[in-house]
Amino acid sequence: MLFLNKLLPMFVLPLGWVFIFLVVGLFRRKRWPVIVATVLLYVCSTGIVSGSLIRALESGYPPVSLDRAEKADAIVVLSGMFGAASPPGCQGCLPNLNESNERLEGGIQLWQRHKAAYLVFTGGRIPWEAQAEVEGASAKRVAEARGVPADKILITTEVGNTEDESRAAAAMMRERGWSKIILVTSSWHMRRAGRLFHKAGVDFVPFPVDFQTDAHSSLTLLDFLPAARALDKTEQALRELYGIAFYAVARR
16 A cells, blocks of 8 residues: 555656656657657646646635734644654754745744644654654644743644544544634645545634745746746645545545
């Protein structure tokens, strides 16, 4: 199963299809699959395509001012903020945060502005990656270092995806008698997360962070030139769209 989880992106993301068309073209000695692979790689590597896809995901959830955010019983921050673990034996090393670190920052700053009594991190653990601890434990240490008391920080049960996070949050709310939470996650992830949390029966206030696009920016020549970063953003957006489509069909 873990092998299949690693192999799945090969068949659903642009580089996987590029590889498939190239193999077909080479083995069957046909020119058209190679042309299709080249065009697909170019299109998916342009900023105009990646930006359009990410912007479509972000459009439903505009930025919210920290001071204007609604109050709730708890602030729930979804996992996905950390990169590779620190080397073994590296005590006191800085946490290896990734591009979604605004999730952590947003949760801490909301708590500092007294928007909720508790700060909740999810016990994220990617099933096919070796992790010494759940992500929530790493996030808790950072929050404590920033002045959040340990007794005000909670970690959900271990979770492997957003659907697990929604169920874990719902269970914690029932256990503690909470009625509403502030949900903190990346803007491009909020649509899928919001649907899953709503389905789990969680009443939440969305607080999107980690915006990847600027709605007021104008196109430039660079938006039509291929770039590795643009390809990465295209794959990120497609993975999110695939997730939305999957839960819409398989989890009705």
